[in-house]
Amino acid sequence: MTIQWFPGHMLETKKWLHQSAAKADVIMEMLDARIPVASENPWMDKISRNARRVKILNKIDLADPRVTEQWLTYFLKHGNARAIAINATDKSQAVRALEYAIEGVSCNRARKRKIMVVGIPNTGKSTFLNTxxxxxxxxxxxxxxxxxxxxxxxxxxxxxxxxxPGVLWPVIEPPQRAYALAVTGAISDAALDFQDIAWFAAGLLLSRYPEQLKARYPFLDPIPDDEAGLLEQIGAARGCLKAKGQIDYHKAATVLIQDFRSGKIGKISVETPFDTSDDKEKNSDPTFE
Ligand SMILES: Nc1nc2c(ncn2[C@@H]2O[C@H](COP(=O)(O)OP(=O)(O)OP(=O)(O)O)[C@@H](O)[C@H]2O)c(=O)[nH]1
Ligand SMILES: [Mg+2]
Incomplete structure (x- = not known):
């Protein structure tokens, strides 16, 4: 899926990283804990072969804790980098991540340790610095x-x-990955059809987090069978209506996406290690049984 949203500063940052990353001691890749694989920029692997690489799974306060644990185990087994999960707005967790990243990296007065915090947009890189x-x-x-x-x-x-600055890449495949990025707010809402993003979120919530849906939207009785039904019920209950009382699906989509992004529906992970495994085609993820 080609994303028509690649602001010029991303290209400049790519060039700068190409030239400068070789001087880094540590590259901290800031990922979104809800989508630790979808939020990995495939290009980042190429920027420095010498620097230590550390994956930061950020925003754990928004992710399903069971799934975050599974991801840490997964990266320990399969990863080419150290991995740690944090909430970058919390000082002690940010300090812990920094200490973990530089552990054993030597320095002296004349030579400072250079750490580059890189990643896709909106994963919390600047927040980490501020904290x-x-x-x-x-x-x-x-x-x-x-x-x-x-x-x-x-x-x-x-x-x-x-x-x-956060860097993306112009062709994001498969389309599911583009939706996973969009639903967490890493891609501009203008780059994809907003209602398609909500449809993706609705499908995920209905299949994996029905209890959280029910808690957030008590008027869902029973829980609808499909995405259209969910958006329709949210629209009706929240007054998202057009002329003649028709449901305004765009407004209903906005309610769902905003609630998802702010954590009001609960701690939701969009992808699990199971989604990346070969068993995926044959079985459903045992985490949600
Ligand atoms: N809930 C939660 N929100 C966070 C966390 N870290 C960052 N945020 C929020 O995520 C949003 C994006 O944070 P930024 O620090 O601007 O992200 P960035 O990676 O610097 O984004 P770009 O500069 O666009 O690449 C802000 O609204 C932050 O407050 C976290 O651990 N938990
Ligand atoms: Mg930033």
Whole structure:
């Protein structure tokens, strides 16, 4: 699926990373814990072969804790990098991730340890920096492509930390991956059909998190069988109506997506290690049985 949303600063950041990443001691790849594989930029693997790589599964407060545990086990077994799961708005967790990333990386007064925080948009790279420093020195926001230029900040203990703009790639395959990115807010809402994003979220919630749906939307009685039914009931109950009382599906989609992104529906993981396994075609994920 080709995404018609690749702002110019992403290309500039790619070039800068190509030239500069070789000097990094550590590359921290900020992932979204709800989609730890979909949020990996395949291109990032190519930028530095020498630096230590650390995967940060961020936003664990929004992800299903059972699934986050499964991901950590998965990365321990299959990963080419260390992995740690955090909530970057929490100081002690951010410090723990930094210490984990630099453990054993030597430095001296003349040579600081260079850490680059990289990843796709909206995963919490700038938030991580702000939390470490204890004040808002980098702009953050819940829409993608907030940071437009890389920024170096000196931290105690001989560390230079680089916050970098989120980078995507223009052709995202399979389409499910594009929807997983969009539903978590990593791609601009304008890049895909908004109702399709809501349809994807509805399918996921109905099949894997029906109890959370029921808790958030008590008017669902019974839980609808399909995506259209869910959006219709949300639209009717929340007054998302057009002329002559027809359901305004775009408004209903907005309610569902906003509730999902803000965590109001609960802690939801969009992908599990099972989704990436060969058993996927044959069975359903035992986590949700
Ligand atoms: N719930 C939750 N929200 C977080 C966490 N970390 C970051 N956020 C929020 O996620 C949104 C994006 O954070 P940013 O730090 O701007 O993300 P970024 O990776 O720098 O994004 P770009 O600069 O666009 O690449 C903001 O609304 C943050 O408040 C977290 O651990 N949990
Ligand atoms: Mg940023």
């Amino acid at each position: 470490l420093v204890g004040k808002k020195i980098a702009k953050t926001g819940n829409t993608p492509a907030i940071t437009r230029h890389q920024q170096r900040t000196s931290l105690p203990n001989n560390i230079d930390l680089y916050d970098t």
